[in-house]
Amino acid sequence: MNTRTKRRMMAVTGIIVIVLVVILAVVGGSGAAKSATVADAVAGKYADQKIQVTGNVVENSYATNDNVLTFAIYDKDGNPAEQLNVRYEGGVSATFGNDVTAICTGKVAGDGVLHATELVTKCPSKYENASSALSVSRLLEYGDQVVDKPVKVSGTVQAGSLKAVGAGDRFVLADPDSGKTLPVAFDGALSDEIAEGSSLVITGSLSADGRFTATNVALEG
Template sequence: MVGGIMNSKLKRRLTALTGIIVIVLIVVLAIVGGATSAKRVSVAEASSDTYIDKKIQVEGHVVDNSFTINGNVLEFSIYDKQNDPRAQHTLRVRYEGGVSSTFGNDVIAICTGRMDEQQILHCATLVTKCPSKYENSTDALSVSRLLKYGKVVQDKPVRLTGDVKENSLQPVDANYRFVLVDPATKEEINVKFKGALSENIKAGTTLVITGSLTAELDFNATDVAMKG
């Protein structure tokens, strides 16, 4: 009988303890969820006064040449390319963190952070994405051939093909974006590019790029695609 009473008390205590644990977990999850959740809004909505000091997530295309990089701080503007092609509404974004090599003009930026009273989004999380582009390398010059032509093709639009050199991908503010290597001769050329790069572009990727040779024998690219 005593054992039955003790078992009954133990069961009640365990039930009460389980209930307390469940309540604590619910409260913790509610706090964490409230702290991490962000409302998805458009660029136009974010540009209003509605979301000051609120956590939001905004997706948009980077306005060409709108970015500045000072140390570890990146500032840029985004707009809704699909619904606002003339960029009548733009949003200024400030991000403290490493700049990805995929970041550039017209890249899609998914920005999560809080708005301040100056309507600047202080971004805590930045995700960039750029659709992969493919192009046929027919009629494209090799790096070796381009360098042999030299001044003959300087400042003239040409197509160039080669492989991305290992460890050469750089952020958009670097002196060059990547180095292109001729797989046959191993000759190299520095490529400058301010546009968005697909995340699929890595060391060894064969590219077809459009641009022109400079007097310094660098290549100013206006378009970068992977070999199709």
């Protein structure tokens, strides 16, 4: 083997070593997160380690400021008074809301807050029969007779109206026959199957200003 061939082999070997080092560094830096409970995360057992914590969103604990979502979660099978504060930079999905199951991945910083880089929400599908529901048009015809009274209404989600929790009216319910619309406020979690044009059955009450506050939102089925 001549000197030139030896040098060439050494160079190739060096490149391979460098590539392997880079791959190991990337894999090591993005290793799988350790599963942790809310209680362990609150206790600081995994300080500055990448962990994944699953919990339910504490009612009305969320706020969004400059695309930063802050909220608290609790373990539904543990002590409800033990809560972990979470900070997440990113868009809020329509499935986020009160008591929804949130899977949060990130690190607990010195402030005791889980700074999440990943957020996944799980909301079970809900279906309800529309046979006893009023149409949007029929509801509006009743006017003051149904204000602040519990009613069930059916309709479709108006295009472009579906929003994340905390961004104003959650969606607008439209009557596909008459075109009449009804703004709907809802702070719970929506099924990830709900989209523009989905047929819904909602339960709640109509306020004097014409806004409907829903306590339950289900897909028509």
